Amino acid sequence: MGVRSLGYLRLESTDIEKWKLFGGDFLGLMPVEGGSAESLYFRLDGYPPRIAVSPGAQDRMTALGFEVLDERELAGLVADVEKAGIKVSAGTEAEAQERRVTGFVRFSDPGGNPVELFYGPVLDHVPVSTPLVSKFVTGDMGMGHAIVSAEDARVTFDFYVNVLGFIERNTMRSPDGSTTWFMGCNPRHHTLGITPMPGPGRLLHFMVEGETLDDVGRALDRAAKYEVPMMHSLGKHTNDHMVSFYVWSPENYAVEFGWNGLQVPEPVPVYEITDGAFWGHNFTPPPQPAG
Structure with missing residues:
Protein backbone atom coordinates (compact mmCIF):
# COMPACT_ATOMS: atom_id res chain seq x y z
CA MET A 1 0.00 0.00 0.00
CA GLY A 2 1.27 3.45 -0.86
CA VAL A 3 1.41 6.24 -3.40
CA ARG A 4 1.80 5.01 -7.00
CA SER A 5 2.84 8.14 -8.88
CA LEU A 6 2.65 11.92 -9.19
CA GLY A 7 -0.70 12.33 -10.89
CA TYR A 8 -1.10 16.07 -11.20
CA LEU A 9 -0.09 19.55 -10.08
CA ARG A 10 -2.55 22.32 -9.31
CA LEU A 11 -1.21 25.86 -9.30
CA GLU A 12 -2.44 29.40 -8.80
CA SER A 13 -0.81 32.21 -10.74
CA THR A 14 -1.04 35.98 -10.62
CA ASP A 15 -0.43 36.09 -14.38
CA ILE A 16 -2.27 33.14 -15.86
CA GLU A 17 -2.00 34.52 -19.41
CA LYS A 18 1.74 33.74 -19.43
CA TRP A 19 0.89 30.06 -18.90
CA LYS A 20 -0.82 29.84 -22.28
CA LEU A 21 2.55 30.34 -23.94
CA PHE A 22 4.60 28.56 -21.29
CA GLY A 23 2.50 25.41 -21.02
CA GLY A 24 1.34 25.10 -24.61
CA ASP A 25 3.76 26.82 -26.97
CA PHE A 26 6.94 26.14 -24.97
CA LEU A 27 6.47 22.90 -22.97
CA GLY A 28 4.30 21.42 -25.72
CA LEU A 29 1.47 20.28 -23.45
CA MET A 30 -2.06 19.88 -24.83
CA PRO A 31 -4.43 22.67 -23.71
CA VAL A 32 -7.92 21.35 -22.97
CA GLU A 33 -11.13 22.68 -21.46
CA GLY A 34 -11.90 21.89 -17.84
CA GLY A 35 -14.32 22.50 -15.04
CA SER A 36 -13.50 26.20 -14.65
CA ALA A 37 -13.64 28.65 -17.54
CA GLU A 38 -11.08 30.87 -15.77
CA SER A 39 -8.46 28.12 -15.40
CA LEU A 40 -6.02 26.52 -17.81
CA TYR A 41 -5.73 22.74 -18.12
CA PHE A 42 -2.94 20.79 -19.82
CA ARG A 43 -2.73 17.12 -20.76
CA LEU A 44 0.49 15.13 -21.26
CA ASP A 45 -1.02 11.73 -22.04
CA GLY A 46 -4.21 9.66 -21.87
CA TYR A 47 -4.95 10.84 -18.34
CA PRO A 48 -7.07 13.87 -17.45
CA PRO A 49 -5.15 17.17 -17.23
CA ARG A 50 -1.89 16.72 -15.36
CA ILE A 51 -1.42 20.46 -14.77
CA ALA A 52 -4.17 22.92 -13.85
CA VAL A 53 -3.42 26.63 -13.43
CA SER A 54 -6.00 28.97 -11.90
CA PRO A 55 -5.88 32.72 -11.34
CA GLY A 56 -4.94 33.66 -7.79
CA ALA A 57 -3.86 36.50 -5.55
CA GLN A 58 -0.44 34.88 -5.13
CA ASP A 59 1.76 32.41 -6.97
CA ARG A 60 1.50 29.07 -5.21
CA MET A 61 0.93 25.35 -5.51
CA THR A 62 -2.53 24.37 -4.29
CA ALA A 63 -2.16 20.60 -4.70
CA LEU A 64 0.49 17.96 -5.19
CA GLY A 65 -1.75 15.17 -6.49
CA PHE A 66 -0.60 11.58 -5.88
CA GLU A 67 -2.39 8.58 -7.38
CA VAL A 68 -3.27 5.49 -5.33
CA LEU A 69 -4.61 2.15 -6.53
CA ASP A 70 -8.27 2.27 -5.56
CA GLU A 71 -10.82 3.35 -2.95
CA ARG A 72 -9.74 0.71 -0.44
CA GLU A 73 -6.10 1.74 -0.67
CA LEU A 74 -7.08 5.37 -0.28
CA ALA A 75 -9.01 4.54 2.90
CA GLY A 76 -6.00 2.69 4.31
CA LEU A 77 -3.68 5.60 3.61
CA VAL A 78 -6.14 8.06 5.13
CA ALA A 79 -6.12 5.99 8.33
CA ASP A 80 -2.30 5.99 8.36
CA VAL A 81 -2.10 9.75 7.77
CA GLU A 82 -4.57 10.39 10.58
CA LYS A 83 -2.59 8.11 12.90
CA ALA A 84 0.38 10.38 12.18
CA GLY A 85 -1.63 13.25 13.65
CA ILE A 86 -2.56 14.96 10.39
CA LYS A 87 -6.12 16.06 9.65
CA VAL A 88 -7.54 14.73 6.37
CA SER A 89 -10.53 16.18 4.48
CA ALA A 90 -12.53 14.47 1.75
CA GLY A 91 -12.93 16.28 -1.55
CA THR A 92 -16.47 17.09 -2.63
CA GLU A 93 -18.14 15.44 -5.60
CA ALA A 94 -17.97 18.72 -7.53
CA GLU A 95 -14.24 19.04 -6.81
CA ALA A 96 -13.67 15.45 -7.93
CA GLN A 97 -15.55 16.13 -11.15
CA GLU A 98 -13.41 19.21 -11.83
CA ARG A 99 -10.26 17.11 -11.30
CA ARG A 100 -11.80 14.27 -13.34
CA VAL A 101 -11.13 11.67 -10.64
CA THR A 102 -13.47 9.25 -8.87
CA GLY A 103 -12.49 10.39 -5.38
CA PHE A 104 -9.78 12.22 -3.46
CA VAL A 105 -8.74 13.57 -0.07
CA ARG A 106 -6.58 16.52 0.93
CA PHE A 107 -4.20 17.38 3.76
CA SER A 108 -0.99 19.28 4.43
CA ASP A 109 2.22 17.29 4.86
CA PRO A 110 4.42 18.03 7.92
CA GLY A 111 6.22 20.75 5.95
CA GLY A 112 2.98 22.51 5.05
CA ASN A 113 2.77 21.39 1.41
CA PRO A 114 -0.80 20.84 0.14
CA VAL A 115 -1.24 17.17 -0.81
CA GLU A 116 -4.11 15.36 -2.50
CA LEU A 117 -4.43 11.57 -2.77
CA PHE A 118 -6.77 10.41 -5.52
CA TYR A 119 -7.96 7.27 -7.25
CA GLY A 120 -9.88 6.45 -10.41
CA PRO A 121 -8.96 8.98 -13.12
CA VAL A 122 -11.96 9.58 -15.38
CA LEU A 123 -10.74 8.98 -18.95
CA ASP A 124 -12.34 10.71 -21.94
CA HIS A 125 -10.63 8.40 -24.50
CA VAL A 126 -9.70 11.36 -26.73
CA PRO A 127 -6.15 10.78 -28.00
CA VAL A 128 -3.63 13.27 -26.66
CA SER A 129 -2.16 15.62 -29.25
CA THR A 130 1.32 17.02 -28.53
CA PRO A 131 2.69 17.88 -31.98
CA LEU A 132 5.69 19.71 -30.50
CA VAL A 133 6.78 16.65 -28.48
CA SER A 134 6.98 13.09 -29.82
CA LYS A 135 5.64 11.71 -26.53
CA PHE A 136 5.90 12.40 -22.81
CA VAL A 137 7.24 9.58 -20.63
CA THR A 138 4.41 8.96 -18.16
Whole structure:
Protein backbone atom coordinates (compact mmCIF):
# COMPACT_ATOMS: atom_id res chain seq x y z
CA MET A 1 0.00 0.00 0.00
CA GLY A 2 1.27 3.45 -0.86
CA VAL A 3 1.41 6.24 -3.40
CA ARG A 4 1.80 5.01 -7.00
CA SER A 5 2.84 8.14 -8.88
CA LEU A 6 2.65 11.92 -9.19
CA GLY A 7 -0.70 12.33 -10.89
CA TYR A 8 -1.10 16.07 -11.20
CA LEU A 9 -0.09 19.55 -10.08
CA ARG A 10 -2.55 22.32 -9.31
CA LEU A 11 -1.21 25.86 -9.30
CA GLU A 12 -2.44 29.40 -8.80
CA SER A 13 -0.81 32.21 -10.74
CA THR A 14 -1.04 35.98 -10.62
CA ASP A 15 -0.43 36.09 -14.38
CA ILE A 16 -2.27 33.14 -15.86
CA GLU A 17 -2.00 34.52 -19.41
CA LYS A 18 1.74 33.74 -19.43
CA TRP A 19 0.89 30.06 -18.90
CA LYS A 20 -0.82 29.84 -22.28
CA LEU A 21 2.55 30.34 -23.94
CA PHE A 22 4.60 28.56 -21.29
CA GLY A 23 2.50 25.41 -21.02
CA GLY A 24 1.34 25.10 -24.61
CA ASP A 25 3.76 26.82 -26.97
CA PHE A 26 6.94 26.14 -24.97
CA LEU A 27 6.47 22.90 -22.97
CA GLY A 28 4.30 21.42 -25.72
CA LEU A 29 1.47 20.28 -23.45
CA MET A 30 -2.06 19.88 -24.83
CA PRO A 31 -4.43 22.67 -23.71
CA VAL A 32 -7.92 21.35 -22.97
CA GLU A 33 -11.13 22.68 -21.46
CA GLY A 34 -11.90 21.89 -17.84
CA GLY A 35 -14.32 22.50 -15.04
CA SER A 36 -13.50 26.20 -14.65
CA ALA A 37 -13.64 28.65 -17.54
CA GLU A 38 -11.08 30.87 -15.77
CA SER A 39 -8.46 28.12 -15.40
CA LEU A 40 -6.02 26.52 -17.81
CA TYR A 41 -5.73 22.74 -18.12
CA PHE A 42 -2.94 20.79 -19.82
CA ARG A 43 -2.73 17.12 -20.76
CA LEU A 44 0.49 15.13 -21.26
CA ASP A 45 -1.02 11.73 -22.04
CA GLY A 46 -4.21 9.66 -21.87
CA TYR A 47 -4.95 10.84 -18.34
CA PRO A 48 -7.07 13.87 -17.45
CA PRO A 49 -5.15 17.17 -17.23
CA ARG A 50 -1.89 16.72 -15.36
CA ILE A 51 -1.42 20.46 -14.77
CA ALA A 52 -4.17 22.92 -13.85
CA VAL A 53 -3.42 26.63 -13.43
CA SER A 54 -6.00 28.97 -11.90
CA PRO A 55 -5.88 32.72 -11.34
CA GLY A 56 -4.94 33.66 -7.79
CA ALA A 57 -3.86 36.50 -5.55
CA GLN A 58 -0.44 34.88 -5.13
CA ASP A 59 1.76 32.41 -6.97
CA ARG A 60 1.50 29.07 -5.21
CA MET A 61 0.93 25.35 -5.51
CA THR A 62 -2.53 24.37 -4.29
CA ALA A 63 -2.16 20.60 -4.70
CA LEU A 64 0.49 17.96 -5.19
CA GLY A 65 -1.75 15.17 -6.49
CA PHE A 66 -0.60 11.58 -5.88
CA GLU A 67 -2.39 8.58 -7.38
CA VAL A 68 -3.27 5.49 -5.33
CA LEU A 69 -4.61 2.15 -6.53
CA ASP A 70 -8.27 2.27 -5.56
CA GLU A 71 -10.82 3.35 -2.95
CA ARG A 72 -9.74 0.71 -0.44
CA GLU A 73 -6.10 1.74 -0.67
CA LEU A 74 -7.08 5.37 -0.28
CA ALA A 75 -9.01 4.54 2.90
CA GLY A 76 -6.00 2.69 4.31
CA LEU A 77 -3.68 5.60 3.61
CA VAL A 78 -6.14 8.06 5.13
CA ALA A 79 -6.12 5.99 8.33
CA ASP A 80 -2.30 5.99 8.36
CA VAL A 81 -2.10 9.75 7.77
CA GLU A 82 -4.57 10.39 10.58
CA LYS A 83 -2.59 8.11 12.90
CA ALA A 84 0.38 10.38 12.18
CA GLY A 85 -1.63 13.25 13.65
CA ILE A 86 -2.56 14.96 10.39
CA LYS A 87 -6.12 16.06 9.65
CA VAL A 88 -7.54 14.73 6.37
CA SER A 89 -10.53 16.18 4.48
CA ALA A 90 -12.53 14.47 1.75
CA GLY A 91 -12.93 16.28 -1.55
CA THR A 92 -16.47 17.09 -2.63
CA GLU A 93 -18.14 15.44 -5.60
CA ALA A 94 -17.97 18.72 -7.53
CA GLU A 95 -14.24 19.04 -6.81
CA ALA A 96 -13.67 15.45 -7.93
CA GLN A 97 -15.55 16.13 -11.15
CA GLU A 98 -13.41 19.21 -11.83
CA ARG A 99 -10.26 17.11 -11.30
CA ARG A 100 -11.80 14.27 -13.34
CA VAL A 101 -11.13 11.67 -10.64
CA THR A 102 -13.47 9.25 -8.87
CA GLY A 103 -12.49 10.39 -5.38
CA PHE A 104 -9.78 12.22 -3.46
CA VAL A 105 -8.74 13.57 -0.07
CA ARG A 106 -6.58 16.52 0.93
CA PHE A 107 -4.20 17.38 3.76
CA SER A 108 -0.99 19.28 4.43
CA ASP A 109 2.22 17.29 4.86
CA PRO A 110 4.42 18.03 7.92
CA GLY A 111 6.22 20.75 5.95
CA GLY A 112 2.98 22.51 5.05
CA ASN A 113 2.77 21.39 1.41
CA PRO A 114 -0.80 20.84 0.14
CA VAL A 115 -1.24 17.17 -0.81
CA GLU A 116 -4.11 15.36 -2.50
CA LEU A 117 -4.43 11.57 -2.77
CA PHE A 118 -6.77 10.41 -5.52
CA TYR A 119 -7.96 7.27 -7.25
CA GLY A 120 -9.88 6.45 -10.41
CA PRO A 121 -8.96 8.98 -13.12
CA VAL A 122 -11.96 9.58 -15.38
CA LEU A 123 -10.74 8.98 -18.95
CA ASP A 124 -12.34 10.71 -21.94
CA HIS A 125 -10.63 8.40 -24.50
CA VAL A 126 -9.70 11.36 -26.73
CA PRO A 127 -6.15 10.78 -28.00
CA VAL A 128 -3.63 13.27 -26.66
CA SER A 129 -2.16 15.62 -29.25
CA THR A 130 1.32 17.02 -28.53
CA PRO A 131 2.69 17.88 -31.98
CA LEU A 132 5.69 19.71 -30.50
CA VAL A 133 6.78 16.65 -28.48
CA SER A 134 6.98 13.09 -29.82
CA LYS A 135 5.64 11.71 -26.53
CA PHE A 136 5.90 12.40 -22.81
CA VAL A 137 7.24 9.58 -20.63
CA THR A 138 4.41 8.96 -18.16
CA GLY A 139 2.30 5.79 -17.79
CA ASP A 140 2.72 4.00 -14.47
CA MET A 141 5.50 6.48 -13.59
CA GLY A 142 3.13 9.44 -13.54
CA MET A 143 3.61 12.92 -14.95
CA GLY A 144 7.21 13.39 -13.78
CA HIS A 145 8.71 14.57 -10.51
CA ALA A 146 8.51 17.51 -8.15
CA ILE A 147 10.75 19.04 -5.48
CA VAL A 148 9.17 20.80 -2.51
CA SER A 149 10.53 22.51 0.58
CA ALA A 150 10.02 21.91 4.28
CA GLU A 151 11.38 23.71 7.32
CA ASP A 152 12.00 20.35 8.99
CA ALA A 153 12.91 18.28 5.96
CA ARG A 154 13.82 15.22 8.03
CA VAL A 155 10.38 14.96 9.61
CA THR A 156 8.71 15.50 6.23
CA PHE A 157 10.94 12.87 4.62
CA ASP A 158 10.04 10.39 7.37
CA PHE A 159 6.34 11.02 6.73
CA TYR A 160 6.60 10.26 3.00
CA VAL A 161 8.63 7.09 3.59
CA ASN A 162 6.93 5.69 6.69
CA VAL A 163 3.35 6.77 6.01
CA LEU A 164 2.92 7.20 2.24
CA GLY A 165 5.28 4.38 1.25
CA PHE A 166 7.97 6.21 -0.72
CA ILE A 167 11.43 4.64 -1.13
CA GLU A 168 14.58 6.65 -0.50
CA ARG A 169 16.76 6.77 -3.62
CA ASN A 170 19.59 9.17 -2.75
CA THR A 171 20.58 12.24 -0.78
CA MET A 172 22.58 15.37 -1.51
CA ARG A 173 24.31 17.42 1.17
CA SER A 174 24.54 21.18 0.73
CA PRO A 175 27.61 23.22 1.73
CA ASP A 176 25.73 24.36 4.85
CA GLY A 177 25.36 20.72 5.93
CA SER A 178 21.64 20.39 5.19
CA THR A 179 20.34 17.35 3.34
CA THR A 180 17.97 17.02 0.38
CA TRP A 181 16.19 13.67 0.01
CA PHE A 182 15.09 12.14 -3.31
CA MET A 183 12.39 9.46 -3.18
CA GLY A 184 10.68 7.12 -5.61
CA CYS A 185 7.38 5.25 -5.65
CA ASN A 186 7.64 3.51 -9.06
CA PRO A 187 10.46 2.80 -11.55
CA ARG A 188 11.12 6.51 -12.15
CA HIS A 189 14.30 7.27 -10.20
CA HIS A 190 12.58 9.92 -8.10
CA THR A 191 9.04 11.21 -7.98
CA LEU A 192 9.56 13.58 -5.06
CA GLY A 193 12.35 15.54 -3.44
CA ILE A 194 12.35 17.31 -0.08
CA THR A 195 14.79 20.14 0.57
CA PRO A 196 15.10 22.22 3.78
CA MET A 197 14.05 25.87 3.58
CA PRO A 198 12.59 28.29 6.14
CA GLY A 199 8.85 28.92 6.17
CA PRO A 200 5.86 26.93 4.95
CA GLY A 201 6.50 24.23 2.35
CA ARG A 202 6.20 25.25 -1.26
CA LEU A 203 6.81 23.97 -4.77
CA LEU A 204 10.36 24.61 -6.00
CA HIS A 205 10.63 22.50 -9.13
CA PHE A 206 8.86 20.06 -11.43
CA MET A 207 10.01 17.95 -14.36
CA VAL A 208 8.47 16.54 -17.54
CA GLU A 209 10.30 13.97 -19.65
CA GLY A 210 10.27 13.66 -23.43
CA GLU A 211 10.73 10.34 -25.19
CA THR A 212 13.63 11.41 -27.41
CA LEU A 213 16.73 13.59 -27.22
CA ASP A 214 15.28 15.54 -30.14
CA ASP A 215 12.36 16.51 -27.89
CA VAL A 216 14.86 18.18 -25.55
CA GLY A 217 16.69 19.90 -28.41
CA ARG A 218 13.48 21.25 -29.93
CA ALA A 219 12.32 22.45 -26.51
CA LEU A 220 15.62 24.34 -26.21
CA ASP A 221 14.91 25.96 -29.55
CA ARG A 222 11.43 26.96 -28.37
CA ALA A 223 12.86 28.43 -25.16
CA ALA A 224 15.08 30.67 -27.28
CA LYS A 225 12.25 31.51 -29.67
CA TYR A 226 9.86 32.58 -26.92
CA GLU A 227 12.57 34.09 -24.69
CA VAL A 228 11.78 31.76 -21.81
CA PRO A 229 14.40 32.56 -19.15
CA MET A 230 17.00 29.80 -18.73
CA MET A 231 17.85 28.48 -15.27
CA HIS A 232 20.24 25.57 -15.96
CA SER A 233 21.89 24.96 -19.31
CA LEU A 234 21.81 21.53 -20.93
CA GLY A 235 23.44 18.97 -18.66
CA LYS A 236 23.34 15.43 -17.25
CA HIS A 237 22.37 14.67 -13.66
CA THR A 238 24.45 12.45 -11.38
CA ASN A 239 21.51 10.86 -9.55
CA ASP A 240 18.98 10.00 -12.27
CA HIS A 241 21.35 10.43 -15.27
CA MET A 242 18.74 12.56 -17.04
CA VAL A 243 19.88 14.83 -19.87
CA SER A 244 17.93 18.03 -19.42
CA PHE A 245 17.76 21.78 -19.12
CA TYR A 246 15.81 24.02 -16.75
CA VAL A 247 13.90 27.24 -17.27
CA TRP A 248 12.15 29.65 -14.93
CA SER A 249 8.36 29.40 -15.05
CA PRO A 250 6.21 32.57 -14.96
CA GLU A 251 6.24 32.19 -11.14
CA ASN A 252 9.98 31.35 -11.01
CA TYR A 253 9.53 27.63 -10.38
CA ALA A 254 12.44 25.60 -11.74
CA VAL A 255 10.92 23.64 -14.63
CA GLU A 256 13.00 20.84 -16.15
CA PHE A 257 12.56 19.32 -19.60
CA GLY A 258 14.47 16.03 -19.72
CA TRP A 259 15.17 12.78 -21.52
CA ASN A 260 16.39 9.29 -20.67
CA GLY A 261 15.95 9.42 -16.92
CA LEU A 262 17.21 6.43 -14.95
CA GLN A 263 14.60 3.82 -14.06
CA VAL A 264 14.92 1.69 -10.94
CA PRO A 265 12.54 -1.29 -11.24
CA GLU A 266 13.83 -2.93 -8.05
CA PRO A 267 14.97 -1.38 -4.75
CA VAL A 268 18.69 -0.60 -4.67
CA PRO A 269 20.92 0.71 -1.85
CA VAL A 270 20.75 4.45 -1.23
CA TYR A 271 23.70 6.74 -1.93
CA GLU A 272 24.76 10.36 -1.52
CA ILE A 273 25.73 12.56 -4.44
CA THR A 274 28.32 15.32 -4.07
CA ASP A 275 27.56 17.16 -7.31
CA GLY A 276 24.30 17.59 -9.17
CA ALA A 277 25.65 17.12 -12.69
CA PHE A 278 28.27 15.13 -14.58
CA TRP A 279 28.46 18.05 -16.98
CA GLY A 280 26.52 21.20 -17.86
CA HIS A 281 23.58 22.59 -15.89
CA ASN A 282 25.25 25.96 -15.53
CA PHE A 283 23.07 28.25 -13.42
CA THR A 284 21.40 31.57 -14.32
CA PRO A 285 19.54 33.50 -11.57
CA PRO A 286 15.82 34.19 -11.96
CA PRO A 287 14.74 37.28 -13.86
CA GLN A 288 14.17 40.35 -11.71
CA PRO A 289 10.83 42.18 -11.70
CA ALA A 290 10.69 45.16 -14.03
CA GLY A 291 11.10 48.57 -12.44
